[in-house]
C-alpha cells in the first residue's frame with residue numbers, strides 16, 4: 001500500500017509495516033518450499049520474485065517509460081501513483097500522446113532516474129536485479145524520488161534467496177550485507 005491520498009490518511013489503520021510484510025513473505029516462502037498450494041497468494045509470490053526478463057539489467061521501475069497513466073480528463077502522468085500536479089506531463093486534448101511521451105520534461109526527468117543515480121542504490125550489488133524499487137513508494141515517504149523505497153530490505157532478502165539460493169538467510173547476514181551499502 002502506498003501512503004498517498006486517503007492511503008496516507010488511514011495508513012496507521014491499513015498499512016502493514018515493512019517488517020510485517022517481510023514476515024508474511026517469509027511465511028509464504030516457507031510454505032511454498034514445503035510444497036503447499038497457496039491459492040490466492042501465488043500472485044503475490046509471482047510479484048515478489050519477478051526478475052528482469054532474460055536477465056537484462058533493470059534500471060528503474062518503468063515509470064514514464066513502460067508505464068504511463070492517463071486520467072479521465074486526458075491528463076498524462078508517469079504512473080498511476082504519481083498523479084499529482086507536479087508530475088503532470090500534458091493533456092491529450094491539447095497534444096498527441098506521442099508528442100507528450102517524447103517531449104515532456106517531467107517524463108524525461110523521471111525516465112532518467114536510474115539505480116545508478118540513486119545515492120543508496122548505486123552501491124547495492126543487487127541494483128540491476130531490483131531496479132531501485134518503486135519511486136512513488138519512496139517519494140510519498142521521504143519526498144524524494146531518489147531514495148530507496150521502504151521495502152528495500154525485503155527486496156534484498158528475496159533477491160538474495162533467489163539468486164544464491166540462501167533460503168535460511170539470517171538477520172545477521174542481512175545486517176552484514178547492509179553495512180556494505
Ligand code: SF4
Pocket residue numbers: 115120121122124125126127128130131132133148149152153155156
Ligand atoms: S535492493 Fe534496495 S538498495 Fe538495492 S537497488 Fe533495490 S532498493 Fe536500491
